[in-house]
Amino acid sequence: MPHLAGRMRRLSASELAKRVAYGILTVMSALLVLSASGRDRVGIVDDLSAALLDLHANIEESRMALLGGEFAMILLVSCADEQTDALVDALPEIAERCGLDISVRPTHAPEVSGRGRPYRVECVSLDTPGIVHAVTALLRRRNVNIDDLETDTTGAPFTGAPMFRMRIVCEVPEDQNASQLRRDLDEIALAHDLDISFRPLGTVGEE
Numbered sequence: 001m002p003h004l005a006g007r008m009r010r011l012s013a014s015e016l017a018k019r020v021a022y023g024i025l026t027v028m029s030a031l032l033v034l035s036a037s038g039r040d041r042v043g044i045v046d047d048l049s050a051a052l053l054d055l056h057a058n059i060e061e062s063r064m065a066l067l068g069g070e071f072a073m074i075l076l077v078s079c080a081d082e083q084t085d086a087l088v089d090a091l092p093e094i095a096e097r098c099g100l101d102i103s104v105r106p107t108h109a110p111e112v113s114g115r116g117r118p119y120r121v122e123c124v125s126l127d128t129p130g131i132v133h134a135v136t137a138l139l140r141r142r143n144v145n146i147d148d149l150e151t152d153t154t155g156a157p158f159t160g161a162p163m164f165r166m167r168i169v170c171e172v173p174e175d176q177n178a179s180q181l182r183r184d185l186d187e188i189a190l191a192h193d194l195d196i197s198f199r200p201l202g203t204v205g206e207e
Helices: 013-021 044-054 081-098 131-141 178-192
Strands: 007-009 029-039 058-067 070-080 101-107 116-126 145-155 162-173 195-200
Touching (some): 029 081, 044 058, 044 070, 044 081, 070 081, 081 101, 116 131, 131 145, 131 162, 178 195
Antiparallel strands (some): 007 058, 058 070
16 A cells, blocks of 8 residues: 555535535434554455445545554444444444454534635645644644645655655635735745645646
8 A cells, every 4th residue: 555545535514515405414314433543454444344334334534544554544424323323332343353443433514614715735845843733833823724634754756865745725714814824834934944835725736
């Protein structure tokens, strides 16, 4: 498996809300966040997804990545309300059979609040401590909500030096000055000797 398996499936808050509206994900469905990790091996995702399917549970959204020698998964799972207890009761046996540590907690469909403007922040630098904290602390001070954050470390071409990359999708409140936020990020880039890009989602070059 690659160093970062990345997301398998992502539904936005609005997409989840549409599922409720159109009856694909009914308001009577229970939503659970399931976290699982275990030693990496071929078939680990298949084993867990098959076990959930057998319990009539559906994976609505997931993040899965290889971190060191461990494969980690966070799943948003839906099932009928009456199936919730059976699903939770079955998890210890599933964990043992799949060789996973599993935890679960109930949640609810995200609200579509239009909290702000979506932006992407991307950072690239030599791998040095403190980069994630510096950027996320600034976003917190500016009341910017992080919707998605990914990091990975790879070897630079030719030299093999460890290169750190971070990608953030965030929502900038309407009352925040995006130009000032960009200048603040530039100051972090200068202090930590890294390259930072900050642009609205949906601009040229965006997914």
